[in-house]
Amino acid sequence: MGCAAARVLEFDPLEEVRRMAHEQLDQWLEQMRPLFEQEKPPTLLELSQHFTRTRPQLLGGVLQSLADALYAHLQDQRQAPCPCCGKTIRRKRRDPKRCNTLQGPVDLERGYFYCTDCRVGFHPLDQAMELSRAFHQYDVEEKVLKLATEMPYERAAELVSDLTGVPVSNRHAHQRVEQVVQLADLETVIPDRQEIRRRIAQAKKDPDDRPVLVVALDGAHAPTRSRAKRNTKRGPGKWREVKGVRLYLAPEDGRIVPLASWHQIQDAEAMKQDLQQIAARIPQDQVRIALLGDGAAWVWNTLETCFPEGRPVLDYYHCAEHVHKVADAHYGNCARAIEWVEATLARLAANQVDAVIWGLQRLQADAFARAEIDKLITYLQNHRQRIDYDACKAEGLPIGSGAIESANKFISHARLKRSGAWWQTATACCACAARCTTALSTGCSRNIGRRRSEF
Numbered sequence: 001m002g003c004a005a006a007r008v009l010e011f012d013p014l015e016e017v018r019r020m021a022h023e024q025l026d027q028w029l030e031q032m033r034p035l036f037e038q039e040k041p042p043t044l045l046e047l048s049q050h051f052t053r054t055r056p057q058l059l060g061g062v063l064q065s066l067a068d069a070l071y072a073h074l075q076d077q078r079q080a081p082c083p084c085c086g087k088t089i090r091r092k093r094r095d096p097k098r099c100n101t102l103q104g105p106v107d108l109e110r111g112y113f114y115c116t117d118c119r120v121g122f123h124p125l126d127q128a129m130e131l132s133r134a135f136h137q138y139d140v141e142e143k144v145l146k147l148a149t150e151m152p153y154e155r156a157a158e159l160v161s162d163l164t165g166v167p168v169s170n171r172h173a174h175q176r177v178e179q180v181v182q183l184a185d186l187e188t189v190i191p192d193r194q195e196i197r198r199r200i201a202q203a204k205k206d207p208d209d210r211p212v213l214v215v216a217l218d219g220a221h222a223p224t225r226s227r228a229k230r231n232t233k234r235g236p237g238k239w240r241e242v243k244g245v246r247l248y249l250a251p252e253d254g255r256i257v258p259l260a261s262w263h264q265i266q267d268a269e270a271m272k273q274d275l276q277q278i279a280a281r282i283p284q285d286q287v288r289i290a291l292l293g294d295g296a297a298w299v300w301n302t303l304e305t306c307f308p309e310g311r312p313v314l315d316y317y318h319c320a321e322h323v324h325k326v327a328d329a330h331y332g333n334c335a336r337a338i339e340w341v342e343a344t345l346a347r348l349a350a351n352q353v354d355a356v357i358w359g360l361q362r363l364q365a366d367a368f369a370r371a372e373i374d375k376l377i378t379y380l381q382n383h384r385q386r387i388d389y390d391a392c393k394a395e396g397l398p399i400g401s402g403a404i405e406s407a408n409k410f411i412s413h414a415r416l417k418r419s420g421a422w423w424q425t426a427t428a429c430c431a432c433a434a435r436c437t438t439a440l441s442t443g444c445s446r447n448i449g450r451r452r453s454e455f
């Protein structure tokens with residue numbers, strides 16, 4: 001026992017780190033020498049820039065010392081238990097690994113073990129240190145991810161390098177971001193039941209209050225093109241519909257409490273399935289549900305299937321647009337047209353849809369105006385149950401779908417519609433999913449990393 005105590009006294013791991021860190025500091029200071037030999041000393045800006053450039057050398061070195069000291073036992077490990085059967089296995093070989101962190105690069109030597117019974121290979125050090133399989137570790141990855149949801153991957157990698165002083169190659173960043181973003185599925189993007197309940201509870205003005213939940217659905221368009229090999233013709237691009245849904249609480253105090261956004265390039269059936277999955281997380285007896293959409297048939301089919309108790313509201317602005325079209329076609333640009341539009345919208349708001357239809361049917365019009373009038377009649381007949389605007393306002397329900405249109409702009413247009421950008425559908429869907437979440441923090445990417453490295 002006395003012998004073991006003596007050994008502890010001889011070898012203090014922190015002392016070892018201190019010694020190595022001082023060595024790093026000395027080396028780092030040494031390369032400052034030329035600064036003292038200049039005729040004019042460097043400016044504060046020049047000094048700070050010098051620090052940014054050389055920081056990874058110093059901090060990476062210290063980090064390396066710490067990693068070596070804290071994980072020495074695993075870097076030299078010769079035997080390890082199999083994670084599947086528990087049998088003790090002898091090391092097969094040592095694999096070097098270079099890891100890029102925000103503090104600079106770290107080099108590790110780790111044992112590789114292979115259980116022939118379970119046919120499983122593993123590096124115990126990787127699990128213990130929770131290393132990313134990729135070169136860039138999660139802290140670097142998180143920064144790239146954050147920027148890559150806002151701008152092209154190349155630019156994101158470039159900016160991370162520029163702002164952190166840690167080199168991030170475009171190829172590495174691109175591959176990894178795509179892998180991680182692919183895991184941003186509906187399951188991870190939409191808050192869980194508990195979180196949704198918490199937000200609803202916060203929006204209530206008293207325990208019996210049922211705040212308004214708005215479910216707004218709409219389509220936008222994104223430029224897509226199929227995958228092709230380099231130097232081969234890709235064929236013409238195609239604009240495809242990005243279907244987006246936004247759910248938010250609209251309590252009486254005028255706030256908007258976001259619950260979820262989900263935007264994907266997909267057909268109506270797939271969107272319906274996704275929205276059903278979202279609807280299943282919502283305690284529908286705790287809220288008053290307003291469904292908002294334009295005139296598209298798939299929008300109403302989807303909304304009313306997923307939220308049968310919801311109150312459907314045809315977007316007022318789309319409705320008004322149709323009324324204006326008829327006024328233009330029938331009256332042209334004159335005071336009469338404005339008067340007619342105002343009177344018609346007022347009657348619609350008062351839920352006098354049948355009276356408006358009756359009036360439209362009796363308008364004496366030329367063939368061109370007649371076609372527009374008939375279109376409006378069909379539109380109003382299809383949506384007559386969704387036009388009760390005055391009643392909606394009285395109940396505190398919104399009548400405009402501006403919130404989904406701004407979500408379209410923010411989630412889909414801002415990232416997908418960049419000049420010269422054409423997207424593969426799958427990549428565009430990933431980019432949308434990533435923008436739907438702010439949950440791609442280190443925690444999330446680390447979980448994803450663990451998921452990826454599961455045996």
Ligand SMILES: [Zn+2]
Nearest residue numbers: 082085115118
């Ligand atoms: Zn085994």
